[in-house]
Amino acid sequence: MSTYPKLEIIDLSAGYADVPIVRDFSTRLAPGSITTLIGGNGAGKSTLLRAIYGTNRWFAGQIVLDGEPIQQLGPAERLKRGVGFVPQGRCNFPQMTVAENLKMGCYTLPGRKHQAAIARVTEQFPMLKRKWSELAGNLSGGEQQVLETAMVLLTGPQLLLLDEPSLGLSPKTQAEVFAVAKEIAGAGVTVLVVEQNVHGALLVSDTAIVMELGRKFLEGPAREVRDDPRIREAYLGGNIKETIEE
Amino acid sequence: MEVSATYLLQLFMNGLMLGLIYALIAVGLALIFGVLEVINFAHGELLMLGGYAMALTLPLVGLSYWPSLLVAVIATSLVGVVLYEGFLRHIGQKEFERSILTTLGISMILLYGMQYLFTATPMMVDTAYGFDGVEIGSIRITLTRLIAGALSVAAFTGLYCLLKFTQFGRAMRAIAQNREAALMVGIKPRHVARNAVALAAALCGLAGAALVPIQLLHPAMGQAMIFKAFALVVIGGLGNMTGAIVVAIALGMIESWIGGFFSIVWQEGAIFVIMIVAVLLRPDGLFKRGSMRVG
Numbered sequence: 001m002s003t004y005p006k007l008e009i010i011d012l013s014a015g016y017a018d019v020p021i022v023r024d025f026s027t028r029l030a031p032g033s034i035t036t037l038i039g040g041n042g043a044g045k046s047t048l049l050r051a052i053y054g055t056n057r058w059f060a061g062q063i064v065l066d067g068e069p070i071q072q073l074g075p076a077e078r079l080k081r082g083v084g085f086v087p088q089g090r091c092n093f094p095q096m097t098v099a100e101n102l103k104m105g106c107y108t109l110p111g112r113k114h115q116a117a118i119a120r121v122t123e124q125f126p127m128l129k130r131k132w133s134e135l136a137g138n139l140s141g142g143e144q145q146v147l148e149t150a151m152v153l154l155t156g157p158q159l160l161l162l163d164e165p166s167l168g169l170s171p172k173t174q175a176e177v178f179a180v181a182k183e184i185a186g187a188g189v190t191v192l193v194v195e196q197n198v199h200g201a202l203l204v205s206d207t208a209i210v211m212e213l214g215r216k217f218l219e220g221p222a223r224e225v226r227d228d229p230r231i232r233e234a235y236l237g238g239n240i241k242e243t244i245e246e
Numbered sequence: 247m248e249v250s251a252t253y254l255l256q257l258f259m260n261g262l263m264l265g266l267i268y269a270l271i272a273v274g275l276a277l278i279f280g281v282l283e284v285i286n287f288a289h290g291e292l293l294m295l296g297g298y299a300m301a302l303t304l305p306l307v308g309l310s311y312w313p314s315l316l317v318a319v320i321a322t323s324l325v326g327v328v329l330y331e332g333f334l335r336h337i338g339q340k341e342f343e344r345s346i347l348t349t350l351g352i353s354m355i356l357l358y359g360m361q362y363l364f365t366a367t368p369m370m371v372d373t374a375y376g377f378d379g380v381e382i383g384s385i386r387i388t389l390t391r392l393i394a395g396a397l398s399v400a401a402f403t404g405l406y407c408l409l410k411f412t413q414f415g416r417a418m419r420a421i422a423q424n425r426e427a428a429l430m431v432g433i434k435p436r437h438v439a440r441n442a443v444a445l446a447a448a449l450c451g452l453a454g455a456a457l458v459p460i461q462l463l464h465p466a467m468g469q470a471m472i473f474k475a476f477a478l479v480v481i482g483g484l485g486n487m488t489g490a491i492v493v494a495i496a497l498g499m500i501e502s503w504i505g506g507f508f509s510i511v512w513q514e515g516a517i518f519v520i521m522i523v524a525v526l527l528r529p530d531g532l533f534k535r536g537s538m539r540v541g
Contacts, residue, residue, distance in 0.1 A: 055429055079432040091430055093423040096416070104420050107413060108432040151431055 004067065006031040006190040007052070007159055012061035012071075014051030015214075020059045021047040023214045029159070029207075034181060034191040036201040036222065038235055039211035045194040046088060048211070049161045052192070053085035054078050065159065079108055084157025086148050088164045088194075094137030098128055098147060101136050105151030121150040124183075142173040149180065160184060162193040166200065178204045198235045202226045252384040257506040258499070263391050263460070265498020266398035270453035271471055272478040272490040273405065274446030280422035280485045281442040283339045287349040288329065289475060290468025291356035292447050296322040296454025297463045298360065301371045309374040311393070311459075318455035319448050326447025330440045339425075353472070360465040368462035375459070394456035401452055402491060405445075409487070418442050422485060470514070477521040482533055489533030 005028035015021035022044040029035055037045045050056040052063055054075045063071040070078055075085075093101050102121065106114040122129045125146050131139060136147055145165055152160065162181065166174040174197055182204045185191045195201035202208055208225035210218040218225060225231055271293055278286045299318035307313045333352065337345045379388040408415035417438045421428045428435060454467075461467070478497060482489030497517050505513040 053429075055426070074434070075429045076432045076434045085430060087426050087430060091424060091427045093420050093427055095423055096419065100416060103413070104416060104427075104431050104433075107417065111413075148427075148430070151427075155432060 005029055005064075006033075006066065007192075008062075008064040009052070010062040010064065012048075012051060012063060013059040014056060014061075015044075015047055015059065016056055021214050022051060022211075025061070025211075025214075025216055027209060027216065027219060029190050029192060031190055032185055032188045033206040034185045034193065034204055035207040035209060036198070036205040037192065037194045037209050037211060038198050038201075038225075038231070039217075040234075042213075043211040044214040045211055046163050047214075049085060049163050049192065049194060050087075052078075052159075052161055053083055055085070076108070079155055079157075082156065082158035083161070084152040084155055084159065085161040086152050086163065086165065089167060090141075090144055091148050092136045092144055092151065095135060097133050097135055098131045098139070099133065101147055101151055102128065102154065105154035108155055117154050117156075121153055124153075125150050142169045142176075145169065145173075145177065146180075153184070157189060159190045159192070162191065164194055164196055166195060166197045174200055253506070255383070256385050257502045259385065259387060259391075261499035261502030262495065263395050263498070264502060265495035266395055267453050267457055268471070268474060268478060268498055269491045269494035270398055270401060270449050271475040272482065272494045273402070273487055274449040275472075275475050276479045276482070276485055276487055276490045277418065277442050277446045277449075279479065281418050282334060282337075282439050284334055284337060284345040284349065285476065286329075286334075286443075286446075287346065287472060287476075288353040288356060289349075289446070289450060290470070290472030291353050291360075292322055292325060292329075292450035292468070293454040293457070293471055294360065294465060294468035295325055295356065296451030297371075297458040297467060298364070298454075299451065300455035300458050301369060301463055304371065304373060309372060311373045311375055311390075314373070315397075315452070315455045319451040322451025322454065323444045323448035326444040326450075327440060329447070330443040334439070334443060335436065353468075357465050357469065364465065366465060368464040371458040371463050373459045388460070390456075390459040394460060397452060397456050401449060405449070405487075408445075414441065474517050477517050481521055481524045483530060486533045492533070 007029040009025055009027050012025045013020040013023050025048060037048065039045050047056060051058060054070075054073060058071050061071070062069050065078075065081055065083065070081060070083075073081075093104060096104070102118050103114065106117055109117060127143060127146060128150060131143065136144060139147065149162070149165065165181070166177045169177065178200050181191055181193060193201060193205070202222045202225065205222040208220065208222045209216060210225065210231060218228065218231070226236070271289060275286060275289050278284060278289070296318045299321040300314050303314040303317040329352065333348050337348060373390060375389045377388055379386045380392065409419055410416075417428070417433050418441070420431070420433055421435055421438050425435065474497070478494050479490050482491075482493040497520075500516050500520075501513045504516055
């Protein structure tokens with residue numbers, strides 16, 4: 001892994017309206033790595049992802065992408081620089097077909113590149129081809145999640161932010177989602193994922209960050225965090241050892 | 247009263263033309279509502295401004311119809327841009343009261359401002375086409391009416407293609423359907439909102455310009471329209487474009503038939519009776535409510 005980080009966050013405070021939710025948060029993400037954000041409800045995980053993409057309010061600190069601060073840029077500008085964000089749950093255009101949704105995923109690409117880009121993601125996710133003319137709102141939860149990920153992949157992100165990608169999915173589909181994340185990172189994309197399925201996410205991650213009340217509580221290699229007794233107690237229900245060894 | 251087939255056909259044609267004009271206004275209103283979540287109560291005044299732009303340009307270009315129409319559409323569309331950049335841009339999505347007061351205020355200012363400049367006296371607007379007309383079977387239709395109808399149909403077709411087949415138009419539907427997803431794919435909501443207001447204003451300009459050679463021009467002409475257009479948009483299923491168009495044309499027909507057989511005052515009330523009945527029976531409108539459904 002290269003020495004300089006893909007993303008560096010320095011003393012970031014961000015949130016909504018008048019109060020920062022995330023406070024004094026710092027971290028560095030290595031290029032091509034997968035990092036899982038863990039924390040209870042209201043710990044500020046989603047707020048942190050939104051802050052990195054620029055869809056909430058920035059208060060203080062720096063967000064540095066490839067050595068350049070981006071905290072003052074709007075979401076569309078960050079997207080242009082290679083930040084992709086798949087928000088939590090049903091974030092698509094429900095009354096457009098799958099084909100139209102994918103077209104919208106190409107919004108920032110020049111017209112001549114649309115066809116090749118769409119061909120690439122439909123090859124990666126053949127389900128999209130089968131449901132081509134269906135309205136996105138009529139797809140199952142798992143299919144919608146795949147569609148949304150595909151829409152963001154079309155923009156060609158180098159840093160991918162995933163907010164609860166496995167929420168509401170069957171265990172089998174959850175496993176597929178993690179496999180996809182692994183595959184994306186394998187292609188050199190840096191992935192930062194918020195997950196309620198801590199166990200599944202830690203298995204594919206390089207690094208884990210634990211957040212509590214808007215601050216970083218713990219950070220380390222995924223394996224170490226998984227074995228930390230405090231984490232096992234709070235997020236993994238204690239009997240993780242057996243589950244992993246299955 | 248003697249009712250002949252010719253008379254019925256005449257009522258039908260008048261109703262159709264009227265309905266198409268209503269539809270132009272309602273569609274713009276639905277477009278702005280879909281993208282900005284704002285009900286633009288100044289929408290009728292955009293129609294009126296389009297009418298005045300037409301009336302003022304005609305004498306400058308030897309009464310020729312098409313250049314004046316083009317000027318009216320462009321001018322109204324620019325007013326739309328000013329309306330957006332000056333006012334609507336500063337209103338948040340959930341600020342319902344602010345949006346009503348602002349657009350209603352602008353509506354009044356435009357109405358009385360134009361009354362101050364041009365007086366409230368209705369004007370007849372003449373074009374080079376004058377009262378030229380074509381005979382269709384037993385009825386005679388003036389060219390200006392025929393053109394107004396054809397222009398409306400062309401505008402709907404254009405709008406449909408724009409919303410369905412271009413990224414420019416799809417982005418408008420995208421924002422109406424899911425703002426967060428729109429941000430996710432890199433759409434800039436403000437650009438799209440400005441485009442939507444400019445486009446809706448252009449449709450109003452077209453309606454106003456096409457209307458004034460047929461009807462009298464006066465500053466309050468938009469006032470009657472806006473509440474009807476709002477009713478149409480609600481009955482059509484808020485945000486359902488096709489619904490709004492169908493209901494608008496139906497209203498044109500109903501008004502024309504009521505006007506043809508009863509006292510003319512009943513004509514103006516019809517839509518509101520229908521609206522109240524529709525809202526009581528079908529709270530979501532007669533058509534499926536949709537975030538800018540097109541077909």
